[in-house]
Amino acid sequence: MSPASRQRYFWEGCAVLLIIATIGVAAQGSCRMDDGGPGECIELLQCQQHVSVITAIRSGRAPTSEYARLRRLVCAIRAGNVLLLCCPAESLLPSDCGLTAQPDRIVGGEDAYVGGWPWIAMLYGSPTPSSDKLFFCGGSLITSRYVLTAAHCIYRGDVSTIDLVRLGEHTVSRDIDCENNDFGQQRCAPHPQDIRPESAVLHPNYDRPGCLRCNDIALIRLSANARLNEFVRPVCLPINPVQQMGFAASEFIGKFGWAAGWGSVGRSLFDTRQPDVLQQVQLQVLSCSSPGVLCALGPGKDTCRGDSGGPFVLSDSRGLRFFLVGVTSSGNVVCATEGVSTRYTAVHEHIPWITQTLRP
Template sequence: MIFLLGLALLRGRVGDREAWHCGAVLIHPRYVLTAGHCVRDPNIPNLSLLGVRLGELNLTTNPDCQLGLCSSVVDVGVEQILVHPEYNRACLACHDLALVRLSRAIENLLPQIYPICLPLDPEGELGGSTDALHNSRDWGWIAGWGSVSGDPFNAQLPTVLQKAQVPLTPTPFCDALQQRYPDPSSTLCAGGEGPFTCKGDSGGPLMIDNRMRTRWYVLGITSKGPRVCGAPNTQTLFTNVHHHLSWILSNLRP
């Protein structure tokens, strides 16, 4: 079940206003992975991260139960925020990635909450490189609590976690987006038909299974999408997790 994969919500503050503003995903008992702009947005200089919530499905109930499995939410403080050192340097939203170290370890909570796998060996684990997956695998999964309205001026935030399959095949729209990046392979695209990411989904994962569905992997972290969510012939741009593995792994500690 997708909601058991360590999906997280980030709670932030801007001035006197607090809100669940981004998604994230648990990759280690002490770390969630999210987008750089979810913790340090140049357009919101007074943004501060207050905490991380795991095990959430329905924001209006606790615990949440589905198919006989129940999950109580876990709210955790933030010990450290690590933004990718090249974030926003070579281009706007380049290397849009951050690690958030939790104030305590999230463990012994199976089956409700567990980390998603990093794509350490895509060819062995998933049957191809991350580039090849766009040609060999048709679909990935997105999930989050972002707006379900395509109108950028009228966000409609759901109370229940939304999840959907999206096509992985890049389109000309993706090619145009990636041309703005000095290293296009640092990003990947998905979507373009049907469900879409929108305001509030930033930082959430693009996921894929190992066909047998014994393990799930995070391929990308939601970075940016079109101005009008779900507009025809558009796609969402994700930060490529495999491309940034060396930075991620070098910053994880017990």
Template sequence: MTMISARRYFLLGLLVLSTSAYLTVGDEGDPCQVRADIPGICRSSSACDNIRGYLQSGALSISQVPNCGFGAREEIICCPTVACCATETTTPNPNPTRVHLPEKERPAVAACEKIRSGGKPLTVHILDGERVDKGVYPHMAAIAYNSFGTATFRCGGSLVASRFVLTAAHCVNRDDDTPSFVRLGALNIENPEPGYQDIDVIDVQIHPNYSGSSKYYDIAILQLADDAKESDVIRPACLYTDRTDPPANSKYFVAGWGVMNVTNRAVSKILLRAALELVPADKCNASFAEQPSANRSLRNGVIASQLCAADRSLRKDACQGDSGGPLILEIDDVDGTYAIVGVISSGFGCATKTPGLYTRVSSFLDYIEGIVWPAKRV
């Protein structure tokens, strides 16, 4: 989609704290409900003195504080009208335009809040995929490799901060897989639309436990030479930070420019996506156990730091050329709110009875944050 209505743009702000049981539309001074047992009033975040006690005591997490909307300069939250019984710190908030984040809140969580409250509306090759409209996945990155003076695109990635791209370790772990640059903001990878950016890669950080003979720890981070300039078609994505699987009825998509026809191995020049479902760990392990080579590359089976996803009809899947791209959890399909839950790792064939294998992002938050936000500041 190209634009969203003013109402949808306003509602987008409500998704900053989308896990809350109470989402309130209101202006400053309107009554609201923080929780069933906690009354509140809509107030700018910098003026909500009571919230720090709830956050620091653990009575509430930042994701449980309802959002009333956005004022001219900052977020309007549902501020508790009664103070929490815990003792509050008297340390002043160095950034009064934002709610203070307790130490237990991760930089990835703060980064996601910043992305979703940035004031820019989000608009709402994969086997048997559907074309992705402009601006739907502004985090998508195509990784370019220099092949005898010609740029070839063989893997994908996700922009997670202005200068960092998340991808798979197996995409960048060999000398002939040294990335040259990433292409952002493009749907057509060969003839990109106006507004795209090519930014050189200056550093590659492969997870220290990754081995090319194994499917474990298949995750890496690329550092770019310059900050990506954010626009309607280029913007970082949120990371999914919960270590447990999302609700059973969640929607997932994979996206990329990889193989779209297993018969002729044709790759897509256009960004495509396909809907998938998570496969329970026991069923995934049973499927991989039937593959003899899995005994070498998955000696411990599919472990907790991995995910499996597939299409029940065995028609849609990630395929060669999609590696490193995202497994996307769709949170709200109207306003285009989503989070990266996995990194495309490997599989046995494409759209076969063996599910695709993904690196679970939430299992590697310490690794990601240590590189992308080393000082824990967003």
């Protein structure tokens, strides 16, 4: 019998043996891995980790006993003996993330390179039901289907206030963005992608009584997958900073990261000038007394109104990938006030909620 035939009969046998045990189990939803960690009940072929295990078994790089573990992770069976397995929630996050062409109202910032921050998103719509439509907040693409933003950017959690999420934008007034590289060759980005949001989930403890702007973080599920390319690409999340980035979350303090956005470039509350070109600014992470928050500051530099929800990223110790460590949340009334830092929702402290909320 060929290996493919043995594999087919193995899974069909699993379906027969386990169908009684799985009667009444939801066809899709949350589940628990064998180590107790959060998972998502999805089709086998949608879980890259399980597919990799099967590939390793077939090639002799993993013992056949791994089949028994996969069998224990069966969480439902669909018609036609289609098995659904519990897949680690973080495996829904892409491994090809945080890469940028960036050479080594944002106040005191500078124009970003085309494609420099390929995960940045713009939210277009009405910040409140009575306001005009405009690009009013930022966000970060973390999978081809999800954008992470600030909870306060979604009015009362109603995603209908957001008409579209734009990806791959750089210069708002231009349809096609081009620039010359260091060798004088022109490099152009494709048209930006405008995708309607399907749903939004605010952190359940956002703005709880006595803690204004706590857990200021939300997930927007897009109505269609983003088309990934050099100019539209997810950012990495710090699931395990030591392993992924080469240093612990406690060591973020003192490091320099980057924020980006199209927010106001004026310091005054009444100066609402917004840039046409995506701005970037380098800020230093400071010690912050508030739980679940990162603080960052630069001399005469800051994020400002309109930058809310946008990314604050740190690179790993090798300078190869960028990780989303903060979601722009709040700052001083007068942007870039000397000695006053901006608050960013600490992404690493919200990883469990993020991974448990994601769906395929």
